[in-house]
Amino acid sequence: MSQRAERRAVVVAATPTPNGDLHIGHMAGPYLAGDVYSRYLAADGRDVIYTTCTDDSQTYVTTTARRLGVPPEQLCATSTAQIERTITAMGLSMEGLPPVDDRYRATVLEFFTRLHTAGRLRERTVRLPYAEKTGRYLYDGLMTGHCPVCLTGSSGGVCEGCGHPNNADELIGPQSVLEPASPVSTREATILVLPMEEYRERLTAYFAERLARWRPHAAQLVRELLARPLPEIPVTVPGDWGIEAPFAETPGQILYPWVEAMPAVMYSTWWSAARRGEVAGSVDELWRADSDTQLVYFHGFDNVYHWGLMDLVLLMAHGDRYVLPEANISNEFYDLEGEKFSTSRNHLIWSADLLAEVPRDLVRFYLALTAPEFQRTNFSTAALTEVTTRRLTEPWNRLADSLDAIAPAGSAGPLPTTAVGRARAAALIERFRLTYELEAFSLGRSAENITAALDRLASAAPAVRAGDDALAAGDLLLQVRALLACAAPLLVDTAAEATAAGVDLALDAEQPEKITPFALPRLPQAARAGTGSTEVAA
Structure with a gap:
């Protein structure tokens, strides 16, 4: 240690x-x-x-x-x-x-x-x-x-x-x-x-x-x-x-x-x-x-x-x-x-x-994304629903659907990973570390990191099929697990559900040569009706 x-x-x-x-x-x-x-x-x-x-x-x-x-x-x-x-x-x-x-x-x-x-x-x-x-x-x-x-x-x-x-x-x-x-x-x-x-x-x-x-x-x-x-x-x-x-x-x-x-x-x-x-x-x-x-x-x-x-x-x-x-x-x-x-x-x-109206993970994500770290920022009830749906919930759930199609949890043994996949998962974690460490701590950049990694993985997932390329599937799962671990300090309920299902979310662990398929917990939709400001550019 x-x-x-x-x-x-x-x-x-x-x-x-x-x-x-x-x-x-x-x-x-x-x-x-x-x-x-x-x-x-x-x-x-x-x-x-x-x-x-x-x-x-x-x-x-x-x-x-x-x-x-x-x-x-x-x-x-x-x-x-x-x-x-x-x-x-x-x-x-x-x-x-x-x-x-x-x-x-x-x-x-x-x-x-x-x-x-x-x-x-x-x-x-x-x-x-x-x-x-x-x-x-x-x-x-x-x-x-x-x-x-x-x-x-x-x-x-x-x-x-x-x-x-x-x-x-x-x-x-x-x-x-x-x-x-x-x-x-x-x-x-x-x-x-x-x-x-x-x-x-x-x-x-x-x-x-x-x-x-x-x-x-x-x-x-x-x-x-x-x-x-x-x-x-x-x-x-x-x-x-x-x-x-x-x-x-x-x-x-x-x-x-x-x-x-x-x-x-x-x-x-x-x-x-x-x-x-x-x-x-x-x-x-x-x-x-x-x-x-x-x-x-x-x-x-x-x-x-x-x-x-x-x-x-x-x-x-x-x-x-x-x-x-x-x-x-x-x-x-x-x-x-x-x-x-x-x-x-x-x-x-x-x-x-x-x-009481909006799922906790969505509230935490939106407050982080719009946090007033360096200057005054604005909370908008309309933006909360629109931004979390567009930038978090929809791509997250698309990725979850893709993982289910590629390698359903419990339906296959561990999948192999490659050195390239392990390096990408480690690189993803290092990018998040830069926003979590004190030298440049930033809730906003952490939330932006989630959306950037999510967009990349959700776009790449449909092309991966476990039966055709087990290595590609294993590398994808490894990177999704890294994203889930990095997002865990913000998305606490999602992380708790994954942990309860046996997914290891420790950030200090070595990237494994094999990974067992797991289900990515789905995010709920924001229920609060949008009112007031229409600023939704976050």
């Missing part, structure tokens, strides 16, 4: 805020991408944990709960159950969502208490926006205004548009979300921070080694942030929704919601391993530097600052205790019928609703 195959991988999707279910914009971003990468690693013989954890302390929970007229605790519970059902419905290879319980909170507190004890945190007196009528300090989703960098509309914390942070009183013209009529001033508060600038040398070395793997837009943002004084990370804030900070310097404050992510996903990694029957010595064991874990993050562009810099510094602040992520794969926004997803305008499609 190679050294690469022996390494454990931990793949993390951005922690979802439990203020609603996951819509298809979420799914076409980090969640499907992280699943496909995890499934690829597993097919290649790797031990992998794919995980995430709900982000219950976010201010967006309280603002959504106020708008809906429900207690935030109830919203968290309801949304977490919805998110978990959607994860299952989409076939994501996670163990599930861990409970945000006393063990979770203890893990978070231990992470920051260790930093506090080591003297990594600093007291700072800052000026925070303040809603005068209610006496509420404002941060993150509790306020809106305009970004000080790109001047567009923004919430507090980070600008969704340009990705730059806007801590404390940097947001231009802040207004309270919960009390929109309240005058907003600024007031001093003493909080604890982690100074990011103290880690500049280590950050510079880290990105010199790894930034080439990042997508261009995210890499540009990192370079912009490193070109100016780095912000200080709030660790505590004066608030009333979140985990109470245990530090004497900041009585009555909570941990800043965004800093929970690192200990949260350490906890979810431990919980996932435990669900698989593994017993760990400590919650953070698989994140320790001596574990040699390969750590990979998947998230949206609006989280590049958080997952790319802030959380990285939180790991670095623990000295050499933890592994650092080998790559951050970010995505852009996914539009619906040409407009941004909007919960308030009900301009969205919940993932669970789409999956």
Whole structure:
């Protein structure tokens, strides 16, 4: 076994805020991408944990709960159950969502208490926006205004548009979300921070080694942030929704919601391993530097600052205790019928609703084909049906019919293969590897690879007859099996059916000199009626 195959991988999707279910914009971003990468690693013989954890302390929970007229605790519970059902419905290879319980909170507190004890945190007196009528300090989703960098509309914390942070009183013209009529001033508060600038040398070395793997837009943002004084990370804030900070310097404050992510996903990694029957010595064991874990993050562009810099510094602040992520794969926004997803305008499609109408493999294929990897892309209900039928289902089922005519499953013994056929099957796998490996990971190109190989094999199959040329039939079957194995991270139900029938879909196996005839599972048709946009060029 190679050294690469022996390494454990931990793949993390951005922690979802439990203020609603996951819509298809979420799914076409980090969640499907992280699943496909995890499934690829597993097919290649790797031990992998794919995980995430709900982000219950976010201010967006309280603002959504106020708008809906429900207690935030109830919203968290309801949304977490919805998110978990959607994860299952989409076939994501996670163990599930861990409970945000006393063990979770203890893990978070231990992470920051260790930093506090080591003297990594600093007291700072800052000026925070303040809603005068209610006496509420404002941060993150509790306020809106305009970004000080790109001047567009923004919430507090980070600008969704340009990705730059806007801590404390940097947001231009802040207004309270919960009390929109309240005058907003600024007031001093003493909080604890982690100074990011103290880690500049280590950050510079880290990105010199790894930034080439990042997508261009995210890499540009990192370079912009490193070109100016780095912000200080709030660790505590004066608030009333979140985990109470245990530090004497900041009585009555909570941990800043965004800093929970690192200990949260350490906890979810431990919980996932435990669900698989593994017993760990400590919650953070698989994140320790001596574990040699390969750590990979998947998230949206609006989280590049958080997952790319802030959380990285939180790991670095623990000295050499933890592994650092080998790559951050970010995505852009996914539009619906040409407009941004909007919960308030009900301009969205919940993932669970789409999956109730359209077979899962077709949804996964279309979201991959149109994934917003390098720029904003568009979901069209009309295109979903037309494109999956034309580019996937019809040629796939034609190929399945041809295989049945050439060598029906169970009707003949193993067929011989040639060196040329084995080389072509291996070449097919290598083309897919280029789109699945971190250096150029791409859902879209993986989906395009499926259609290209499918067109070639479906066109060649009618000319092959097992009785006339067993070698040609064996070579065709071998290449179809390679295609099926390469498509398996996307077409999970089709792959499961083939595996149940005894087809070996491992990507790290040698190409055999004989292959037993098998049936290619047929794909169902998309059932959802096309509406809206007529863009079908994908």
